[in-house]
Amino acid sequence: MHIDPIDIVKICKECGLRLTGQRRVIVELLQQASDHPDALELHRRATKVDPRIALSTIYRTLSLLEEKGVLERHVFGSGPARFERADAEHHDHLIDVESGQVVEFRSDEIERLQQQIAREHGFEIISHRLEIYVRPLQRRKRKS
Amino acid sequence: MHIDPIDIVKICKECGLRLTGQRRVIVELLQQASDHPDALELHRRATKVDPRIALSTIYRTLSLLEEKGVLERHVFGSGPARFERADAEHHDHLIDVESGQVVEFRSDEIERLQQQIAREHGFEIISHRLEIYVRPLQRRKRKS
DNA sequence: TTCCCTGCAAAGCCTTTGCATGATT
DNA sequence: AATCATGCAAAGGCTTTGCAGGGAA
Numbered sequence: 119m120h121i122d123p124i125d126i127v128k129i130c131k132e133c134g135l136r137l138t139g140q141r142r143v144i145v146e147l148l149q150q151a152s153d154h155p156d157a158l159e160l161h162r163r164a165t166k167v168d169p170r171i172a173l174s175t176i177y178r179t180l181s182l183l184e185e186k187g188v189l190e191r192h193v194f195g196s197g198p199a200r201f202e203r204a205d206a207e208h209h210d211h212l213i214d215v216e217s218g219q220v221v222e223f224r225s226d227e228i229e230r231l232q233q234q235i236a237r238e239h240g241f242e243i244i245s246h247r248l249e250i251y252v253r254p255l256q257r258r259k260r261k262s
Numbered sequence: 263m264h265i266d267p268i269d270i271v272k273i274c275k276e277c278g279l280r281l282t283g284q285r286r287v288i289v290e291l292l293q294q295a296s297d298h299p300d301a302l303e304l305h306r307r308a309t310k311v312d313p314r315i316a317l318s319t320i321y322r323t324l325s326l327l328e329e330k331g332v333l334e335r336h337v338f339g340s341g342p343a344r345f346e347r348a349d350a351e352h353h354d355h356l357i358d359v360e361s362g363q364v365v366e367f368r369s370d371e372i373e374r375l376q377q378q379i380a381r382e383h384g385f386e387i388i389s390h391r392l393e394i395y396v397r398p399l400q401r402r403k404r405k406s
Numbered sequence: 407t408t409c410c411c412t413g414c415a416a417a418g419c420c421t422t423t424g425c426a427t428g429a430t431t
Numbered sequence: 432a433a434t435c436a437t438g439c440a441a442a443g444g445c446t447t448t449g450c451a452g453g454g455a456a
Contacts (some may be wrong), residue, residue, distance in 0.1 A: 235367055248417070250380055321421060
């Protein structure tokens with residue numbers, strides 16, 4: 119499965135936004151990220167490239183890119199918002215509460231069931247989120 | 263479907279907690295609530311019964327009752343935490359983004375699929391949340 | 407040159423916490 | 432009487448915002 123890179127040049131051109139160094143850096147970092155970093159983590163990574171970049175710029179850029187549909191914002195548990203590239207194909211998340219690791223999955227069947235449930239209640243779906251909080255499976259039971 | 267009332271007397275007795283007027287009031291309000299109020303809203307309602315009750319007491323009591331398994335905490339979208347009685351049977355939520363109304367539903371099939379997905383990834387489920395953000399269905403298309 | 411964008415600091419929202427007072431056991 | 436719970440106010444985390452200076456078009 120190939121994912122097109124985020125074309126920040128094109129996005130800025132189309133939206134009449136300015137192509138700043140900060141935006142380039144943030145997009146590049148999100149491009150590379152295989153995890154789901156939050157604003158602070160992104161700021162840590164960004165300052166390694168450009169030490170002058172401000173946390174507020176991170177927040178502003180993330181909101182902007184989310185608004186343009188380039189990024190998705192997730193809030194797991196009661197933690198800070200975490201971001202990832204908007205995928206062409208929607209997916210949901212398994213969150214390992216012990217390690218904090220996030221695993222993506224997709225179930226067409228669950229998607230279908232949701233559509234059905236919404237329709238039965240007289241609604242149409244705008245968006246949804248499904249988060250499954252998990253821990254690694256124990257093969258054998260043992261004494262605690 | 264009948265739901266047993268929250269027995270705050272019993273809960274306090276069992277947990278070695280004190281049965282205060284504030285706790286009675288908060289539990290009583292949650293008992294009656296058919297919506298999913300947040301702490302501030304609960305405080306508004308509580309002060310009508312006892313004007314001296316503090317917001318921090320609301321928060322403390324809500325956390326306490328959540329911890330005891332009496333209440334469930336939900337965070338919809340980016341809003342404040344909202345609370346409801348813990349039901350014997352788990353359910354998920356449809357959130358009408360236009361009215362803010364919350365509709366509960368349950369799908370055994372979705373529950374089953376989640377179990378299966380978690381297992382396939384080598385995890386066991388601790389908890390999960392499924393929120394479907396919706397708007398009322400339009401019967402006919404019309405010009406905007 | 408124009409205006410958008412940034413950095414900085416301050417404020418905002420929701421929630422938690424420290425501490426002295428007050429209530430329940 | 433001994434604790435535990437409360438009220439009040441302050442602080443805490445995350446995020447947004449106001450504003451003046453800086454940079455892209």
